[in-house]
Amino acid sequence: MKKPLLAALALFILSGCTSMNVTPIPDSEGLTHVDIQENPAVLVADFLPALQEGLARHGISSKTHSGSPPEDCEFVLNYSAWRGWDLGLYLKKAEVRLRRSGKLIGSIDYYQGGMSFLKWRSTRTKMDPLFDELLNEYGQ
DSSP states (O other): OHHHHHHHHHHHHHHTTOEEEEEOOOGGGOOOEEEEEOOTTOOOTTHHHHHHHHHHHTTOEEEEESSSOOTTOSEEEEEEEEEEESSSEEEEEEEEEEEETTEEEEEEEEEOOTTOTTTTSOHHHHHHHHHHHHTTTSOO
16 A cells, blocks of 8 residues: 555656646648747746747747737747746746637646756756647648
8 A cells, every 4th residue: 555655656746746738729720830929028048949949840930029920920929938946947837829810729838846856857858748739730
């Protein structure tokens, strides 16, 4: 009886209350290009490059805009990312929202609990599987 309890406790500590939720973008949206609205409040320096590489890996081009996106943007992506600190900085939380003509068509919500020993993994290591799930119906 102690072994299953210890195994469950070990799994809980390793996961550290990490939560991930992805709403994939249907292929019926015909996504080929995304306009990314830059978020200057994001201090996770490698988040935007990881996001752009994730899109490109699925054959989707992107362009960044500061301020409001041009009116002719059909697909607009907004993002936020927060750092945590525990003997070093790490990606603690991220949100990605993709809208088509103002309507939400796909999203990512990521939260890294502070108890996880995996929290110091790179931004790409954490986010690439989520970008792949978001875009799983598009080429890779």
